[in-house]
Amino acid sequence: MTRIEPDRTRLDDTWNVAAIAGELHAAREDWRAKHRRRGDAGFPSRRKLEAIMADLSGALFPLRLGTGTVRPHTECDYVLETLDRALGRLREEVRFELAHRDGAAGADDRAGEIVGGFAGCLPEIRRLLDRDVEAAYAGDPAARSVDEVVLCYPGIAAILHHRLAHQLHRLGAPLVARIIAEIAHSTTAIEIHPGARIGHSFFIDHGSGVVIGETAVVGDRVRIYQAVTLGARSFPKDDDGTLVKGIARHPIVEDDVVIYAGATILGRVTIGAGSVIGGNVWLTESVAAGSIIHQACAEQERTVVRKGRCPDALPAGHVVGGDAARVQDVGAEP
Numbered sequence: 001m002t003r004i005e006p007d008r009t010r011l012d013d014t015w016n017v018a019a020i021a022g023e024l025h026a027a028r029e030d031w032r033a034k035h036r037r038r039g040d041a042g043f044p045s046r047r048k049l050e051a052i053m054a055d056l057s058g059a060l061f062p063l064r065l066g067t068g069t070v071r072p073h074t075e076c077d078y079v080l081e082t083l084d085r086a087l088g089r090l091r092e093e094v095r096f097e098l099a100h101r102d103g104a105a106g107a108d109d110r111a112g113e114i115v116g117g118f119a120g121c122l123p124e125i126r127r128l129l130d131r132d133v134e135a136a137y138a139g140d141p142a143a144r145s146v147d148e149v150v151l152c153y154p155g156i157a158a159i160l161h162h163r164l165a166h167q168l169h170r171l172g173a174p175l176v177a178r179i180i181a182e183i184a185h186s187t188t189a190i191e192i193h194p195g196a197r198i199g200h201s202f203f204i205d206h207g208s209g210v211v212i213g214e215t216a217v218v219g220d221r222v223r224i225y226q227a228v229t230l231g232a233r234s235f236p237k238d239d240d241g242t243l244v245k246g247i248a249r250h251p252i253v254e255d256d257v258v259i260y261a262g263a264t265i266l267g268r269v270t271i272g273a274g275s276v277i278g279g280n281v282w283l284t285e286s287v288a289a290g291s292i293i294h295q296a297c298a299e300q301e302r303t304v305v306r307k308g309r310c311p312d313a314l315p316a317g318h319v320v321g322g323d324a325a326r327v328q329d330v331g332a333e334p
Contacts, residue, residue, distance in 0.1 A: 041100040044093040044176050050183055052093070055086035056164060060126050064150045083119075090176075091115040094168070097175045114171045118164075125163045128200055132159050135201040139223055154188035155204030165194035196230075198222075199255070206261070213250035219273070222253055225261040233267030233284055254289065 058066035059082045062075040070078045095111035102110075133156060136149045143149050149156055161184035169177035177194035185191045189208040192198075196212045199220035204210055209227035212218070216230045232249040251265045254273040262280040265271065272289030281293050 041104065042096050043100060044096045044179060046179050046183070048089060049093055049176065049179050052086050052089050053161065053164070053180060053183060055082045055089075056122075057160060059083045059086060060122070060129065060160070061150055064147060083122075087115055087119055090118070093176055094173045097173055101175070110172075114168070114173050117171050118167050121167045125167065128163055129156075129160055131200045132156060132202050135203040135221065135223070136205075139203050140205060154190060154207045158184045158188045158190035158192060158204060158207060158210075159198070159202055160184075162192045162194065162196070162198065166196070166198075169194035196250070215248045215268075216250035217252045219253055219255035219257065221256045222259075223257075224259040225279075227262045228259050229264045229266070231264065231266050260295075 058070075059079050062070045062078050062082075063072065066075070066078055066082070091111050094114050095107050098107040098110050098114075133146050133149050136153055136156060137143045137146045140149075143153075161180055165177040165180040165184075168174075168180070174194065181192060181194045190204060190210045192210075192212045193214040193216075195214040196216040196218065198212075198218040199222065201221045202218065203223045204225075205223065206226040210224060211229045211231060213231050218230075230251045230253065235249070236244045236247065238244055248268050250268065252268070252270045253259070253265075254271060254275075256274045257271050257277070258275075259265070259271075259277040260279040263277045263283070264281070265277065265283045267284050269284065270286040271277065271283075272287055272291060274289055275287055275291040275293070277283065277293045278295040280295050283293060287293065
């Protein structure tokens with residue numbers, strides 16, 4: 001690859017820019033040599049992907065997330081034009097990823113296949129998002145309309161980005177998918193790895209500080225609140241001390257679970273269907289369906305009937321089964 005030398009006569013010598021630029025070039029070359037990086041393929045552009053996501057959001061919800069000039073009688077034309085532009089630009093960004101990762105040969109055709117598969121999923125994604133919006137409206141007494149939910153709720157913006165990013169991740173463009181996820185993270189303070197699998201009617205209320213890891217599996221009709229973490233408890237290493245990547249290490253949350261603010265659930269544990277996880281709970285073990293995990297600091301206020309006796313104070317970090325007759329200690333931090 002031929003380097004184009006800059007016109008040094010126009011540089012301001014005050015900052016010694018030429019010397020600094022030379023040192024930066026040496027640092028880049030050292031990095032590329034160390035990590036065996038190709039320097040000629042380019043990378044997907046975050047700025048361009050932001051524009052693509054704005055177009056895709058508008059194509060999915062033209063009257064609410066499209067341009068301010070869209071009206072019911074023009075929305076179909078708007079969607080056609082916007083979708084065509086967005087998919088063409090997305091193909092180029094995916095091509096950059098594939099060329100960098102696998103080499104230029106066949107990257108254009110493969111990018112077309114990925115974006116074609118992605119485009120075919122958009123109607124299904126729209127219907128999934130409709131159910132997410134309905135879950136948010138039904139679950140928040142402050143919501144005045146489904147339109148307000150789409151326009152205002154950070155949880156909806158985050159899940160919209162995630163559902164699009166997840167498809168790209170699944171189809172073979174994980175870097176583009178991760179950039180899209182981080183665009184949402186930057187604007188909503190909600191971090192959802194594009195590898196996470198999330199069922200329908202998902203609602204994140206408030207949202208700031210939520211983290212959902214790469215291998216997390218979330219069922220249907222799950223509701224979580226701000227500052228919830230579905231994270232990994234430990235990171236296995238190989239014989240060379242390098243982290244083993246790609247293994248299942250995040251929680252499985254079954255259907256109809258509610259997780260309140262500040263709860264931290266770590267490791268490949270299962271939260272049984274219909275369970276309620278209280279605020280600020282630290283959990284590293286599986287719990288059965290229908291369990292209730294109370295906030296650790298609330299033992300003076302919570303009671304449970306145990307073995308037919310009078311109500312006793314609930315010990316910190318304990319689980320109450322769905323029948324309120326079984327108590328299991330799961331709250332101790334490892």
